[in-house]
Amino acid sequence: DSGVTQTPKHLITATGQRVTLRCSPRSGDLSVYWYQQSLDQGLQFLIQYYNGEERAKGNILERFSAQQFPDLHSELNLSSLELGDSALYFCASSVGAVPYEQYFGPGTRLTVT
Amino acid sequence: GQQVMQIPQYQHVQEGEDFTTYCNSSTTLSNIQWYKQRPGGHPVFLIQLVKSGEVKKQKRLTFQFGEAKKNSSLHITATQTTDVGTYFCAGELRGGSQGNLIFGKGTKLSVKP
Numbered sequence: 001d002s003g004v005t006q007t008p009k010h011l012i013t014a015t016g017q018r019v020t021l022r023c024s025p026r027s028g029d030l031s032v033y034w035y036q037q038s039l040d041q042g043l044q045f046l047i048q049y050y051n052g053e054e055r056a057k058g059n060i061l062e063r064f065s066a067q068q069f070p071d072l073h074s075e076l077n078l079s080s081l082e083l084g085d086s087a088l089y090f091c092a093s094s095v096g097a098v099p100y101e102q103y104f105g106p107g108t109r110l111t112v113t
Numbered sequence: 114g115q116q117v118m119q120i121p122q123y124q125h126v127q128e129g130e131d132f133t134t135y136c137n138s139s140t141t142l143s144n145i146q147w148y149k150q151r152p153g154g155h156p157v158f159l160i161q162l163v164k165s166g167e168v169k170k171q172k173r174l175t176f177q178f179g180e181a182k183k184n185s186s187l188h189i190t191a192t193q194t195t196d197v198g199t200y201f202c203a204g205e206l207r208g209g210s211q212g213n214l215i216f217g218k219g220t221k222l223s224v225k226p
């Protein structure tokens with residue numbers, strides 16, 4: 001158990017819909033990272049928040065957005081969903097602002113039908 | 114864009130054989146991290162290498178960072194069935210303001226007992 005929690009575990013939705021994935025970092029960690037893992041693309045970094053502020057951005061689509069709240073939990077919002085958005089979405093956390101020794105949550109498996 | 118290439122994509126070994134996965138970056142890295150993901154699980158941090166030419170060992174695992182800080186390797190001696198999983202390298206770009214990790218696509222290791 002990494003100490004990072006993610007909900008829900010599984011999500012099945014239709015194309016065009018919007019979903020929200022939630023992540024709670026390990027106690028004491030200030031950074032939250034979101035990753036998308038699909039079979040052909042591996043682990044793709046989406047975005048990082050540090051202590052409530054966006055710190056780094058990767059290959060995140062405009063249809064996706066995220067935020068980190070004062071209690072440090074984070075939400076990833078995916079809208080206008082497409083079939084290709086089906087993937088495993090991981091949240092990770094680390095103590096500081098730099099991406100060292102990240103602890104990953106169990107992931108949310110999103111299936112878009 | 115920046116890439117971290119990892120080979121081989123798959124490796125099947127007999128229990129007791131050695132295993133090596135290689136990671137190559139198109140640009141100089143600030144550091145490189147290695148993660149292991151068991152089947153159905155989430156990535157777990159193994160180690161970080163920072164210095165040019167650095168070598169670190171963890172029991173049967175040996176990690177190396179190249180002199181030019183563009184490549185790295187993970188070697189497992191005498192594999193066991195518990196080593197099964199996908200091994201990812203992840204590089205942080207030197208001097209970049211991105212602060213994010215670029216993951217290789219991973220090497221999936223299977224071990225035949």
